[in-house]
Amino acid sequence: MGDFLEIAALTDVGNVRQFNEDSLGIDAGAGVVVLADGMGGHRAGEVASGMATETIIAAVRVAAPAFDSRDGERQPRTVLAQGIERANAAIHEAGRADVRRRGMGTTLACAIFHDNGIIYAHVGDSRIYRLRDATLSLLTRDDSLLRDQVDLGVISAEEARHSHNRSLVTRALGIEAEVRAHLASEPVQPGDVYLLCSDGLNDLVDDADIELIVIKLGANLPLAAQHLVQAAKDNGGLDNVSVILVRVRAPFAAASPSAWQRLRRLVATWWRR
């Protein structure tokens, strides 16, 4: 997958906070990227977000070599869902076991690239955007009180700019024994750029400016990542800010399993019986 995707990532503590509780995980070979924004006192947020990225990356890394084209997105989707479940359980358990980590949790945005498609998931207010044909689109719906208020028409999107509710998320990984993540998928096109970010970016930088930076600097993805983070800091940098940019360089249809692979699988299935 590494040949078909170009990936740039950056995380920064910001201007105000003492610690960076965001974590990033990337495995270009397996075609997986994970971003998590942790919460909880005593630096527990760092622990939670780190557990989320490591658990999900590990789950996909193990499973990715066996992905093939026969059933499209089903395998990666299952693997992603299982990785999220596993991460949730691990964080939840660690939070129960250690009083200093009680109630720790993390938001999540993650994606697997497979067979000319993206399979993505999120929990909380970390976001996934797609830039295609010079237009930025938000693919995820924040699990946040503010988003609920806007959806219900209690306040307008413009009024939401003035709300103090930005820090209130309605769903996070690790809080309860089970979590419902939002999973979705779509076909990708060469030239698409996907952006995963923590709320430290989109709380401070307008979508129009995010779009402009990715369009203008898309030819130099590390520079684009650096400019996004810098823009958030220039606008206050009140939170940790993290970005992962993934550009689709070329089509990446999954190979059909070879006769040898099919035979091996058949033998394995037969053997298990």
Place this chain on the structure above:
Amino acid sequence: MAKLVLSRDGAIAAQRFLDATPLTIGRDPASDIVVDDARIAAVQARVVAVGHDYILEAVVGGSITVNGSPCARRILQHGDVADLADYRLKYVDARASSPIDLERTMLIPGLARVVGEEGAAPPPAVPSSRSANTRFPMGRIEWLAGAHRGSQRTLDRVVDTFGTPGIGVVVVTRRPHGFFATHVEGEDFPRVNGRSLGTEPCALASGDVIEVAGETLRFTQL
């Protein structure tokens, strides 16, 4: 704890902490904040709490003037003043009086959704809270040579790029403390005042001349 302070001619008429909401505001003596003026409705407005916000809303169909502008609803900000006939109602929030909001991320229950869980057409996303108190300078680029000779462009966005993709492109970045030039792509590294740009951004000063992919540009900070 946030509170509302009702005053008339500079004298405090009533104070009310926002510990229990909703609160009603009106002429009715049963109101939480009684505004004793014939021009005020029995119930003129109310204050509801949602998360960390207190929202002042006029009764259905009505309007209320906050900071001189009529509105149906306002997410109260520290220092807001509502006009109620001869009275002024001021919102004071000690916690939010600091210019930056350092509230840490917290988990709370979501609001009941009317639409299906995974709705078909997403409403507009929540925009940034980008503060207006960061001042960004303005700049201008003039073409001194090349195909666009004589034309100008205002630098009023976070980034703008110049040059030719594949050959040489420079980005001019607008930051609070000035403008910076950085090489983006191409074999042809842009030059500022004759010196080739390295990988680091170069601070621009008025009058600087940028050369990129056969174009010559002059930068001016306005």
